[in-house]
Amino acid sequence: MASALRTASRAGLSLPRSSARPCSRTAPIALRRHYASAAPATGERSYFPHEPTGPVIKTSIPGPESVKAIERLSKVFDTRSLNMMTNYQRSYGNYIADLDGNVLLDVYAQIASIPVGYNNPSLLLAATSPEMASALINRPALGNFPQHDWADILETGILKVAPNGLNQVFTGQSGSDANELAYKAAFMWKRQQERGGAHVEFTDAEISSSMTNQKPGSPELSILSFKSAFHGRLFGSLSTTRSKPIHKLDIPAFDWPQAPFPACSYPLDQYAAENAAEEQRCLDETERLIKEWHNPPAAIVIEPIQSEGGDNHASPNFFRGLRELTKKHNVLFIVDEVQTGVGATGKFWAHEHWGLTTPPDIVTFSKKAQTAGYYYGNNDLRPNRPYRQFNTWMGDPARAILFRAIIQEVERLNLVENTAITGRYLYNGLERLAQQYPGEIKNLRGKGQGTFIAWDSPRRDEVLKKAKGVGVNIGGSGEAAVRLRPMLIFRKHHADILLDNLEKIFKS
């Protein structure tokens, strides 16, 4: 601990001095100069003592220092999608800092991938541990030369939070990678079923045709996904992504089917009958595609909330219906929790909201977990031979160690419960704003889904731009949605700041 503290102090970072709660006086020195600690109006304390009490805007964004840095970077790196040139050493808790002294409340959080705050002291402790150093400099090829404590790292980390019924994991490096690994598992499982079991040998025709990318060795099977879905941008995952043309144009894709995702009316509970009919229509069409698509699906893949393609929600009943369909037709049910997982919906995994009687076959994860992979429970999903599901690194112990520290932080501070509570508070506040500014907030959604909240805005891009001007970093989803993706350490007083600033924008 002592050496980690010293390392930390060199970085201008802070560490907790007791495991009970972060102590005060640990804000980065750079920030401490700027902000006095103050109890927020809600009477509730930030998890980060000396977190800024609110945004600070000193220049337009990007300011002069950022403009210079962007010019330099653009010579060697594509900066056309750049949103904010960031100073992470000055970012802290829920606040993100730029190079010009601007500090913004961040409810986008690196596209929903920062779980427990910038410069989280507990994560710093893990990042400066001897285990981390070894994992970084001695990166193993996990399938061949796993480290002696890999079982322990899995059991006390990734597997500790495994979804009910799924007790095994195959680790990867990104959400896209996790989904493709899951698809590969599904194809091998399906062909094994068709072949008659794990013991049945490959035929000569399969072996030779696989090498020329032809059937039967390279089968004409598919993964069924849903309209507006996002599952990643590698070639297999992109074939299941249906969010925006800009993601897909000019890239060859597999001839795989897409089912309609329910176009529900919000709030879901006020339109229960209409939504149920719409969901049934989508279930019927999904079943038809499973039965009739010329490249039969080995699996269907779905996000609990379509998190890139517009923040589209459906009812638990719809997802239970999908689970039934997959069982009926013997295809796998893959739930993509890359963005919804790790607490943001007020449950650790969003599919816990559904009340399934049998678990999904596969759940994929990444983003807030910092690592990635897929959970599964059925041993038939382990390919019948070694080296069928394999690559050099097969994940990354360094990131698995970090996820373990995140899990510990989530448990220590009850952050899933916090997200559920803060989410209700935030949703109620947004409902009030929606009544006051019905032209600004349409189709508010995410009730009961933690802080995973969104609405449609007739001037979405303008709202996002103006939000930066008042000190809030917000992202969009799909064509018209404003999506909120605060961290798990987002509290009621942060919600108040967000609501106040939204109102400023709506008034302008």
Added chain:
Amino acid sequence: MASALRTASRAGLSLPRSSARPCSRTAPIALRRHYASAAPATGERSYFPHEPTGPVIKTSIPGPESVKAIERLSKVFDTRSLNMMTNYQRSYGNYIADLDGNVLLDVYAQIASIPVGYNNPSLLLAATSPEMASALINRPALGNFPQHDWADILETGILKVAPNGLNQVFTGQSGSDANELAYKAAFMWKRQQERGGAHVEFTDAEISSSMTNQKPGSPELSILSFKSAFHGRLFGSLSTTRSKPIHKLDIPAFDWPQAPFPACSYPLDQYAAENAAEEQRCLDETERLIKEWHNPPAAIVIEPIQSEGGDNHASPNFFRGLRELTKKHNVLFIVDEVQTGVGATGKFWAHEHWGLTTPPDIVTFSKKAQTAGYYYGNNDLRPNRPYRQFNTWMGDPARAILFRAIIQEVERLNLVENTAITGRYLYNGLERLAQQYPGEIKNLRGKGQGTFIAWDSPRRDEVLKKAKGVGVNIGGSGEAAVRLRPMLIFRKHHADILLDNLEKIFKS
């Protein structure tokens, strides 16, 4: 530095006390107990003081402690491809340790991915730096929120070793990922050419058909690869991989062409005429496929040495011929340096051996670099719109910082030159062994290619197994090749140990 030393000492690891060369007395305590420092017979010193003077074999492998650990791990992780349960804290320099006190000379190096030795002190310094801690706990979405020093990290690291003529990079996370990103760049470039330039808008038909995975939006273009090639195992990269059926069976693949890779006779220079004819045959067939394949290639992709599919070599003339073909037919030339790159062939990039007059269009990298991505130089390879080449993390600053430290270590110790010199010494020793044991070493290859050496063995798997028994960790390639992939810190006295132990096996 002081705090890094303290962190290091807790891990039982070592750090250099001066930047000139690692000091003595810095071996891990665990190892120091076992090995006295001794000057090797070649008179040359190890880069790691107190590195073991040779392998130590205490039990059969796996020994009893490893068996217990493997049993535990196999409950939650697929261990059927497990090669050795490893204790990385006790691994050092060129030596890999297991859980039973066995310490092996490692010429496989995590499938060719460890560049400068286990527990390298300079890497430990980078891994325990404040920059690393921040990069780990504040992982940016680089396309949207790059860190303020990202240009600096690129320029002093990844781009410092950019191949001649290629001054830009798109970063990724693995070799497979790097190749797929390169393929996407190639497809976007090709369609832009067909469309008439960067300024030409997408048509409505392209936009709508892309969302249903149909042409023209999802074009029927291809990437041409070569028989026995290995380019990764995601869906796009796997479609270009042609190494072994077990990699491809049951996984849907794109209908893309494969050209023959020259079946050369070794040593290459002794069969120059026959090899030239074979290479011309392959060039002709490549040209035919570029012109005639029903899904036209946007690019060809090739490894400088086929590093998984049997360690197959071809002459510089062949690769120059490919470069000419790609220019003639306006397709991109992608060189996959995932395994050959970063010094192992006695040049920093293996394609430097070819004497090209114009550089490749794209060079991909990963493995020893610890990070991944593709280099390019032509601005037309930057897609015409933002968000076309994009994903959440777009690489990883933590690993880029590590690659920078690797580059510094390679330069400080002249490791590329070392690899060229040691490679010649090793190759000569293997030539002698091949004369003595012609039934054991066939088709020795890799002359002049650093330590990137291989041969065919009539009893390959038995040799690899016996090698463990005498204290050497070696890997295979393709069906019959023994592949050597030592680290860049492999010296003549390590070569002597390898040669002695090979002879023991050949005699047995």
